[in-house]
Amino acid sequence: MNEKVYLEKASAPAAPPAKTAKPLPDDALILIPMRNTVLFPGVISPITVGRVASVAAAQEAVRSEKRVGFLLQRDPQTNDVKPEHLHWVGTAGQVVRYITGAEGTHHLVVQGQSRFRVLEFLSGYPYLAARVQFIEQKEELTPEVEARFLQLKAQAVEAIQLLPNAPEELTVVVQGMTSPALLADMVANLLDIKNEDKQDLLETFDLKRRLDKVLEHLSERVGVLRISKEIGDKTKKEFDERQREHVLREQMRQIQKELGEGDDTAAELEELKKAIDEAGMPEDVLKHAVKELKRLQRMGEGSAEGSMLRTYLEWLAELPWRDSAPGEIDIARARKILDEDHFGLDKIKRRILEHLAVRKLNPEGKSPILCFVGPPGVGKTSLGQSIARATGRKFQRIALGGVHDEAEIRGHRRTYIGALPGNVIQAIRRAESRTCVLMFDEVDKLGQGGFHGDPSSALLEVLDPEQNSHFRDNYLAIDFDLSKVMFITTANMLDTIPGPLRDRMEIIQLPGYTEEEKLEIAQRYLVKRQLEANGLKAEQVAISPETIRAIIAEYTREAGVRNLEREIGAVLRNVAMRIAEGVSKKIEIKPGDLHAILGARRFENELAQRTSVPGVATGLAWTSVGGDILFIEASRTPGTGKLILTGQLGEVMKESAQAALTLAKSYVRESLEKTDIHIHVPAGATPKDGPSAGVAMFLALVSLLAGKPVRSDVAMTGEISLRGLVLPIGGVKEKTLAALRAGIKTVMLPKRNEKDLEDVPPEARQKLEFVFLEKVDDAIRTAIGELPSPGERKAA
Ligand SMILES: Nc1ncnc2c1ncn2[C@@H]1O[C@H](COP(=O)(O)OP(=O)(O)OP(=O)(O)O)[C@@H](O)[C@H]1O
Ligand SMILES: [Mg+2]
Numbered sequence: 001m002n003e004k005v006y007l008e009k010a011s012a013p014a015a016p017p018a019k020t021a022k023p024l025p026d027d028a029l030i031l032i033p034m035r036n037t038v039l040f041p042g043v044i045s046p047i048t049v050g051r052v053a054s055v056a057a058a059q060e061a062v063r064s065e066k067r068v069g070f071l072l073q074r075d076p077q078t079n080d081v082k083p084e085h086l087h088w089v090g091t092a093g094q095v096v097r098y099i100t101g102a103e104g105t106h107h108l109v110v111q112g113q114s115r116f117r118v119l120e121f122l123s124g125y126p127y128l129a130a131r132v133q134f135i136e137q138k139e140e141l142t143p144e145v146e147a148r149f150l151q152l153k154a155q156a157v158e159a160i161q162l163l164p165n166a167p168e169e170l171t172v173v174v175q176g177m178t179s180p181a182l183l184a185d186m187v188a189n190l191l192d193i194k195n196e197d198k199q200d201l202l203e204t205f206d207l208k209r210r211l212d213k214v215l216e217h218l219s220e221r222v223g224v225l226r227i228s229k230e231i232g233d234k235t236k237k238e239f240d241e242r243q244r245e246h247v248l249r250e251q252m253r254q255i256q257k258e259l260g261e262g263d264d265t266a267a268e269l270e271e272l273k274k275a276i277d278e279a280g281m282p283e284d285v286l287k288h289a290v291k292e293l294k295r296l297q298r299m300g301e302g303s304a305e306g307s308m309l310r311t312y313l314e315w316l317a318e319l320p321w322r323d324s325a326p327g328e329i330d331i332a333r334a335r336k337i338l339d340e341d342h343f344g345l346d347k348i349k350r351r352i353l354e355h356l357a358v359r360k361l362n363p364e365g366k367s368p369i370l371c372f373v374g375p376p377g378v379g380k381t382s383l384g385q386s387i388a389r390a391t392g393r394k395f396q397r398i399a400l401g402g403v404h405d406e407a408e409i410r411g412h413r414r415t416y417i418g419a420l421p422g423n424v425i426q427a428i429r430r431a432e433s434r435t436c437v438l439m440f441d442e443v444d445k446l447g448q449g450g451f452h453g454d455p456s457s458a459l460l461e462v463l464d465p466e467q468n469s470h471f472r473d474n475y476l477a478i479d480f481d482l483s484k485v486m487f488i489t490t491a492n493m494l495d496t497i498p499g500p501l502r503d504r505m506e507i508i509q510l511p512g513y514t515e516e517e518k519l520e521i522a523q524r525y526l527v528k529r530q531l532e533a534n535g536l537k538a539e540q541v542a543i544s545p546e547t548i549r550a551i552i553a554e555y556t557r558e559a560g561v562r563n564l565e566r567e568i569g570a571v572l573r574n575v576a577m578r579i580a581e582g583v584s585k586k587i588e589i590k591p592g593d594l595h596a597i598l599g600a601r602r603f604e605n606e607l608a609q610r611t612s613v614p615g616v617a618t619g620l621a622w623t624s625v626g627g628d629i630l631f632i633e634a635s636r637t638p639g640t641g642k643l644i645l646t647g648q649l650g651e652v653m654k655e656s657a658q659a660a661l662t663l664a665k666s667y668v669r670e671s672l673e674k675t676d677i678h679i680h681v682p683a684g685a686t687p688k689d690g691p692s693a694g695v696a697m698f699l700a701l702v703s704l705l706a707g708k709p710v711r712s713d714v715a716m717t718g719e720i721s722l723r724g725l726v727l728p729i730g731g732v733k734e735k736t737l738a739a740l741r742a743g744i745k746t747v748m749l750p751k752r753n754e755k756d757l758e759d760v761p762p763e764a765r766q767k768l769e770f771v772f773l774e775k776v777d778d779a780i781r782t783a784i785g786e787l788p789s790p791g792e793r794k795a796a
Helices: 002-009 051-065 145-160 169-175 180-190 196-201 207-224 229-237 241-258 263-278 283-299 304-318 331-341 346-361 380-390 406-412 425-433 457-461 499-503 513-532 545-555 562-580 591-598 606-610 649-669 694-706 732-741 751-759 762-767 776-783 791-794
Strands: 028-034 044-049 068-072 087-102 107-122 130-134 369-373 395-399 436-442 486-491 505-509 540-544 587-589 617-622 626-638 645-646 673-681 715-716 746-751 769-773
Touching: 028 044, 028 051, 044 051, 051 068, 051 087, 051 107, 068 196, 068 694, 087 196, 087 263, 130 263, 145 169, 145 180, 145 207, 169 304, 180 196, 180 207, 196 591, 263 283, 263 304, 283 304, 283 380, 304 425, 331 346, 331 380, 331 617, 346 380, 346 505, 380 395, 380 436, 380 486, 380 626, 395 425, 457 486, 457 499, 499 505, 513 545, 513 562, 513 762, 540 562, 540 617, 545 562, 562 587, 562 591, 587 591, 591 649, 606 617, 617 732, 626 694, 626 732, 645 649, 649 673, 649 694, 649 776, 673 694, 694 715, 694 776, 715 776, 732 746, 732 751, 732 762, 746 751, 746 776, 751 769
Parallel strands: 028 068, 369 486, 369 505, 395 436, 436 486, 540 587, 617 715, 645 673, 715 746, 746 769
Antiparallel strands: 028 130, 044 107, 068 087, 087 107, 107 130, 617 626, 626 673
């Protein structure tokens, strides 16, 4: 169970492991000292390692696919562990999982395999290592051993039932065990005893003696729990073997009866058989399922393998094998529904309808997969839901953000403990239909492949019409036809979508909304939805367009409408509270009321305040969340002519900063031998279009050196050459919308980007003044004005 938590929190596997100088001898083991855990053979356990040597050991083990020996420390407090600090008997195991946690911790999931004894520690490795001798386990089922084994089983089951927190499956697992050694070790692992005692159990190689010891501990435990003192007492007495066995068998039958095992199993299997028969599986799958069912029946009740097999068959039976083909796509109806659910987005809706039309005309055809790309809250997910509604299909989402392991998509093999199908098959089962709409969110944040196979190639297989008619999930291990699923993907930005995936997709960009569009969306959808969410009726609240406009301008700064909806929700919650208190029957919200409800305006004066001093220019950036403004700040200190850069600057931006400085010096005709110049680009917005802040950096520097502020209502984007030419950039539409949102009046763009203006919404074109720059001189003229001469500057 712990293991699951680790897996979900896991981030990328660790960096390449340290190289070791010399190879380990064949009979040697890499060792990890343990402060508090005794690992037993056959036990799977999560382990956290922190010490440098232990991390190195784990990484080397993973890299070389070697086993690791785990040894208990004599004193858990010891940090720098030497051979004399360790018990010399331990368990060798396989690292089955290696996960680097969010806070740089390293988690292993290890499976204990066999006992070993250290013969000789080896030096010269960046971790502990030793030559060892493995302890062979003879598994002879003598009557003596068997009697103890049965007794241990019975007692373990009883103890499990008496423990308040023990998982019930454990009973099933215990009863299904066939190896006395394994059971002894498993119980030893679970026993709530001192580590020294556990170590003693580990070091007791003789199976009969070990069983006795484990039994003793267990019966003590059971005694503490004040139950069935009887059995515990009996272990201490010498019993005639036959009599003892008889008693134990009787007890086991009793326990089974109490567990209610026996009769209902047959009924359950009957039910399962019915479900399989009725699931509508294709012939070969049905044959396979029936065969597995027979195997399950033979296996008898309660074995661990039996319960896994049953889960597997339940999965098979519950998958939607039948094609509940939705009716033909009705384009007119689809158009109506898309219009009902979303305001505006005309071009996008048209492309969706075209896509649907192609599907309708050529259902077997290999249409590309729709991919909505845009900042958060612009309606990507909700368009997907709308498409599902419009085509009469079920909708399911799969989040791909941070998926690193292809098994998350394709499932784990059934031999893996706790295995399940991957999230594609899980979503299909939730949808209860193979003809559903399946949305993969955040394809751009899909983890890079590596340690556990490449998730993007698994995803490719899912999406590829050539392959997905016989998609094979590792867990199901039979083909499942995904070719009738309508896949849609979403992403915040294009460039991090793996290339082969991008090639399969029809990209539809949603750049974000203008203020007018947001107002419409709020009035038609958001307010209504939030009224409902807060149990209000339309006639109880009046919220004017001016109020919504004020929320948009002063409390949100985003390309989408998610925060807008949240703020409207906050306002209406406040209204709901006042109405519930009986203050009034109808409440009107005016712009002036917002301060009391939502607090101080968030985005009002930033522009004017920030740019009131020389040395600050407002740049425009194109980021993963749409466009944004960013303030470029320059300052000077006495020094030796250095250029210092801080904040979010990529390598490319550093070069343009240097170019901007060289150019700025020539414009203000000042040598800066005794001055250090510092340029700061605040964090938060990592531009995705590389160098595009050249003009802004240049103006910030000129403004600083000339001692004259840049106009606060001008924002700019553009790269510069050393000769002062302004070069074109990307993301004009997003940047323009960001400028409009931020209350900018004039936007300066490179002359060669003039053609991109046609993509900019008309509203933005009307409200903003555009100045097209050929040379940096044009920028100075618009945003700073006449530069004072050096003489005037001295005087000032
Ligand atoms: N044009 C629109 N008309 C009506 N409602 C809209 C429109 N655009 C967005 N919305 C609403 O805005 C909210 C946020 O949209 P959605 O959840 O689809 O965003 P998203 O693009 O999927 O964002 P993310 O990238 O964060 O997942 C939804 O409630 C959606 O209905
Ligand atoms: Mg979404």
